[in-house]
Amino acid sequence: MTYESQKVALKYFVISAIFFGLQVLVGLLLIIKYIWPDPLIGILPFNTARAIHTNLLVVWMIFGFMGGTYYLVPEESGTELYSKKLANLQFWLLLLGGLIGVIGFLLGWTAGRPLLELPVELKWAIVIVALIFIFNVFLTMIRTKKWTAIQGLLLGGIIMLAVMWLFGIPFFKNLTLDYYYWWWVIHLWVEGAWELIAASLMAFILLKITGIDRAVIEKWLYVEVALVLITGIIGTGHHYYWIGTPEYWLWWGGIFSALEPVPIIFMVFDTLNHVRHKKVEITNHLVLYWAVGCAIFHFVGAGVWGILHTLPVVNRWTHGTQVTASHGHMAFFGAYAMLIITAIYYALPKLKGQESIKSTKGFWAFWIMVIGMIIMGLAFGGAGMIQSYLQRGLGIDFLTVQGFMRPWFMGVFFAGLGFFIGVIIYIIDVLSIAIKTK
Amino acid sequence: MEKKTARNFFIWGTAICTVVFIWLTIDTHQTIPKRTNTDQLTSEVVMGKRVWHKYNCNDCHTILGIGGYYSPDVTKTYSIRGETWLKAFLKNPETPDPTRRKMPNQNLSDEEIHQLVAFLKWVDAIDTNQWPPKPITVAKTTGVTLEETTRALLGKKLYIQNRCDLCHQIGGQGGIHGPDLSKVGARRDLQWLATQIKDPKSLNPNTQMPAYSQLSDEDIESLASFLAGLK
Numbered sequence: 001m002t003y004e005s006q007k008v009a010l011k012y013f014v015i016s017a018i019f020f021g022l023q024v025l026v027g028l029l030l031i032i033k034y035i036w037p038d039p040l041i042g043i044l045p046f047n048t049a050r051a052i053h054t055n056l057l058v059v060w061m062i063f064g065f066m067g068g069t070y071y072l073v074p075e076e077s078g079t080e081l082y083s084k085k086l087a088n089l090q091f092w093l094l095l096l097g098g099l100i101g102v103i104g105f106l107l108g109w110t111a112g113r114p115l116l117e118l119p120v121e122l123k124w125a126i127v128i129v130a131l132i133f134i135f136n137v138f139l140t141m142i143r144t145k146k147w148t149a150i151q152g153l154l155l156g157g158i159i160m161l162a163v164m165w166l167f168g169i170p171f172f173k174n175l176t177l178d179y180y181y182w183w184w185v186i187h188l189w190v191e192g193a194w195e196l197i198a199a200s201l202m203a204f205i206l207l208k209i210t211g212i213d214r215a216v217i218e219k220w221l222y223v224e225v226a227l228v229l230i231t232g233i234i235g236t237g238h239h240y241y242w243i244g245t246p247e248y249w250l251w252w253g254g255i256f257s258a259l260e261p262v263p264i265i266f267m268v269f270d271t272l273n274h275v276r277h278k279k280v281e282i283t284n285h286l287v288l289y290w291a292v293g294c295a296i297f298h299f300v301g302a303g304v305w306g307i308l309h310t311l312p313v314v315n316r317w318t319h320g321t322q323v324t325a326s327h328g329h330m331a332f333f334g335a336y337a338m339l340i341i342t343a344i345y346y347a348l349p350k351l352k353g354q355e356s357i358k359s360t361k362g363f364w365a366f367w368i369m370v371i372g373m374i375i376m377g378l379a380f381g382g383a384g385m386i387q388s389y390l391q392r393g394l395g396i397d398f399l400t401v402q403g404f405m406r407p408w409f410m411g412v413f414f415a416g417l418g419f420f421i422g423v424i425i426y427i428i429d430v431l432s433i434a435i436k437t438k
Numbered sequence: 439m440e441k442k443t444a445r446n447f448f449i450w451g452t453a454i455c456t457v458v459f460i461w462l463t464i465d466t467h468q469t470i471p472k473r474t475n476t477d478q479l480t481s482e483v484v485m486g487k488r489v490w491h492k493y494n495c496n497d498c499h500t501i502l503g504i505g506g507y508y509s510p511d512v513t514k515t516y517s518i519r520g521e522t523w524l525k526a527f528l529k530n531p532e533t534p535d536p537t538r539r540k541m542p543n544q545n546l547s548d549e550e551i552h553q554l555v556a557f558l559k560w561v562d563a564i565d566t567n568q569w570p571p572k573p574i575t576v577a578k579t580t581g582v583t584l585e586e587t588t589r590a591l592l593g594k595k596l597y598i599q600n601r602c603d604l605c606h607q608i609g610g611q612g613g614i615h616g617p618d619l620s621k622v623g624a625r626r627d628l629q630w631l632a633t634q635i636k637d638p639k640s641l642n643p644n645t646q647m648p649a650y651s652q653l654s655d656e657d658i659e660s661l662a663s664f665l666a667g668l669k
Binding site for chain 1: 439440441444445447448451452455456458459462463465466467469470473474476479484487488490491492493494495496497498500501502503504505506507508509510511538539540542561564565566567569570571572573574575603604610611612613614
């Protein structure tokens with residue numbers, strides 16, 4: 001840490017970790033509802049709990065990205081933040097917005113669109129928070145002496161994140177158009193804006209821990225994000241097979257989304273290459289583990305799990321089944337959860353002025369979470385394959401098939417329980433680093 | 439490769455793909471009226487969509503395959519279940535089987551139910567490129583023969599509308615809570631079946647099957663003759 005104002009990132013990281021824990025806790029509740037009769041049906045029915053589960057995910061990741069950005073930008077731009085006050089204000093507004101959102105869900109205040117359940121008033125409030133964030137980041141960056149690719153792509157990512165969000169705000173009369181633009185938020189976030197932010201953060205961390213030349217790192221950063229966007233933008237079409245949109249999307253979506261793993265393979269090789277050719281000794285092994293783990297799990301969860309069911313011939317049978325849940329969990333964990341944890345383990349000790357941390361808890365969290373998520377993904381996948389075959393293939397009634405899937409849901413539950421323990425260890429670790437005084 | 443080349447690749451690659459994507463979007467918009475029958479997208483359907491959002495149905499159910507995977511997909515629910523069944527179910531979604539996953543009663547008003555059903559009817563007609571697919575083979579564990587009289591066909595419709603399949607199986611399809619009805623016609627006569635539907639406790643005091651006394655005598659006769667034909 002070189003600049004005093006980087007310290008605003010600290011509270012973003014803490015809230016990010018805590019909300020992660022809450023998200024997983026609600027996830028456990030959801031899988032319990034799959035397995036046993038639901039005693040909470042009158043208080044917290046499945047749909048409300050799912051809205052909380054997914055929105056907490058988005059909120060803790062946004063907190064992570066914002067914290068990461070506030071840490072990175074002063075160092076990259078060689079200046080203090082434009083305004084520490086705005087960064088603090090924006091933190092409290094986002095936290096307030098998130099809490100109002102969750103309480104609102106419990107009271108039935110919802111827009112009723114999956115993942116975009118926040119009521120329209122709160123969605124506009126989020127726009128204001130995003131504008132403050134972009135304003136602050138931009139005015140810091142323009143003080144820089146030399147624009148870097150990391151700065152540019154990070155700024156591009158957060159602007160794209162805000163712009164895409166706007167497509168989730170209006171009410172659509174036509175369900176097909178509703179979902180057409182719904183994917184502009186969901187898909188173009190995770191295959192576009194978020195990838196830009198994540199790749200920039202990762203490039204920054206690799207630059208710092210390996211000491212590789214900036215020119216080399218930034219060159220590959222450009223190649224990767226270029227491939228991400230080239231495959232990802234038209235790859236949105238793999239969501240347009242069955243929603244009432246024309247048949248040509250089967251080709252556009254199928255071909256481009258089948259290429260989506262290419263940039264992720266690049267990232268894996270790139271990361272390993274940078275680590276192999278490191279110019280300084282990597283002291284923080286925990287960060288290295290999370291970074292390399294992130295690259296590999298990103299490839300498996302998003303790349304491999306994605307391509308398995310992205311082609312229309314397969315997707316026709318798996319669409320709308322637990323196969324998607326399997327992919328969703330693995331991909332979000334690999335691509336973004338691990339990235340944010342990497343960023344936090346890199347930045348947090350530096351914010352506290354510690355050169356090295358005791359990493360025992362961090363390694364435990366790493367292995368428990370990784371193994372837990374692999375088992376959870378496989379269990380969801382098993383459930384999904386049974387569902388695709390029996391329900392879609394043989395035409396057996398939905399609820400009867402759910403009964404056959406029960407053992408796999410038990411697998412998800414126990415893996416999730418293990419995963420939750422990993423998350424608890426992680427939260428304790430983050431909190432203990434964060435509150436430590438020099 | 440130089441960093442500059444990489445940057446140009448990024449800028450041009452992204453720009454070209456964005457232009458292609460926007461072009462495809464414009465073209466898609468032009469196909470929407472025909473593919474989704476926007477001429478039938480009445481204000482009632484729109485109100486139905488608002489009901490759908492208001493109760494956050496989509497976080498349990500999928501529609502067009504998107505949403506929560508906890509409950510059945512409703513894309514084709516209108517043509518599969520029919521209007522009568524849908525309206526009855528939305529009014530009172532309790533199932534006779536307590537071990538099954540349950541839908542909480544949303545206490546919808548009659549108007550809301552009407553609008554929601556109009557919405558589902560409109561959704562049913564969207565051209566989804568033949569999704570959900572027709573099953574490759576319909577699961578079949580017993581041979582089912584059925585004499586297709588008008589009365590039996592009416593009975594079959596009642597069987598579906600009243601969701602007898604939640605508990606009973608015919609030809610391997612349906613629940614396992616109640617007895618398999620694939621060959622019930624060989625075991626029971628018309629009169630017995632009619633009594634069983636109307637007042638099951640009179641035949642077996644310990645039965646878990648609820649009485650379907652809300653059905654008219656004529657409906658019961660149709661349903662019984664459908665079942666009696668399963669031999």
